[in-house]
Amino acid sequence: MSNDKKGLSRRDFLKTTGIATGALVGGGLIGGLVGYNVNKEGQVAGTKGTTGVNEQHEAAINRGLMFFQKMEDFNVLSQAVERIFPEDDLGPGAIGLGVPFFIDNQLAGNYGSNVKEYMHGPFFAGESTQGYQSRLTRAEMFMQGIHKMNEEAQRRFDKNFVDLEGAQMDEILTAFQKNEVEMKGASSEFFFKLLRQATLEGAYADPIYNGNINMDAWRMKEFPGNQMTYLAHIEKEEFMKYDPVSLSNMEH
Template identity: 60%
Template sequence: MESKDKNISRRAFLKTSGVATGALIGGGLLGGLIGYNANTPSTTDKKSGDHKQEATLNKGLMFFTNDREFQIIANATERIFPKDDLGPGAIELGVPYFIDNQLAGQYGSNTKEYMQAPFAIGAATQGYQSRLTRAEIFKQGVVKLEAEAQTRFKDGFSKLEAAQMDEILTAFQKDEVAMNGVTSAFFFRLLRAATLEGAYADPIYNGNNNMDAWRMKEYPGHQAAYINVIESDTFQKIEPKSLGSMH
């Protein structure tokens, strides 16, 4: 393990990302804790196949009807937002279900976005440029993640060690994997953004289980009012509330 000065710790990431207050992670900023610009030690050397959902959740799959595909996405999100001593990771937060449900809806079909030709490979500063929908990109991305795992390590992605998964995801981030109609770097940015959105979204969208991601940032969620504390000069640690709890 390297010194703390040479790492972007999860604590530092949570403090500076601004995700819970509405800021969006930009394309040039390393998303989550995975990438060739940062080294964050894993809290476990177990194979990611051990990172199964620990509790039975009242959530159903709407897009990834194939469990193998769902597990690939689940394990990829866990590497981007891993569990550690500060709190749960993507799997425990329900992020894979959030992504699955979003891909089954307008997010996945790009319903409200202009999707007509001409199509060109956009610059890093440009937004969505692909002729493919997000659903199609994620489907292809899952296939490519599995193919890279088989090529590099002769095993399925979900059976790899954490460091091996990181190697593959970093290759996607650095645009070293060929994809059709989209770059692997763009797929990685979509996956990273969806992972963070699922971690910090209101639990009504099937992510952020038990509002634990909000608790890590001491974000209060959706309070009816702050009139009882607005005059206080001290920081207020408030138990978060979900939209689902407001009647």
């Protein structure tokens, strides 16, 4: 990526607003995240101008699709989350961190089926302060949202979503965020919030859940991960920096 960036980078935004220290999920982050890093060619940062995602995941271990049956749907998801959390000079973006696989795996489980949530009627439009209010499961909502992104790409630009330039993808994602896209069973604004939240969770979750590859997102925040103990250093005066530790690395 070129170093002659204009304005704040996405991670500068996260650091200077305090978001990187914990206030990630919730609120309106779209203005600071989507479109923050578009290279000179207008491609999604981190995709090196390609529309597939296989080459970005070659280094990933134990990552396979559990929910998506069509790669074209998975690729739309991948490009969308990369626009929300793009690669920059400080580290990888959503694709490089394995976020698409994290979301895929979550949609295949209890998260996607809302199995532990009350899902019976009556169904009314929820307030912004309320939680999940849709008759759709998250799996159903994600599939509809992904198909709607492709439909919007065809309607606006006569191309598939993955073939768009970065700014065009941003236009569609922003339309979802502003609730300008019609969806059934949920608003496009609510779907976008769900997509953004899942993106951030996949980036910063423990790698045991198939996101945050190599704990690189933790390293960017200097987050120590799941240390067994701090007793050896807790009384030291100087600042201690730890290499992050995943749950999967802990001895049993």
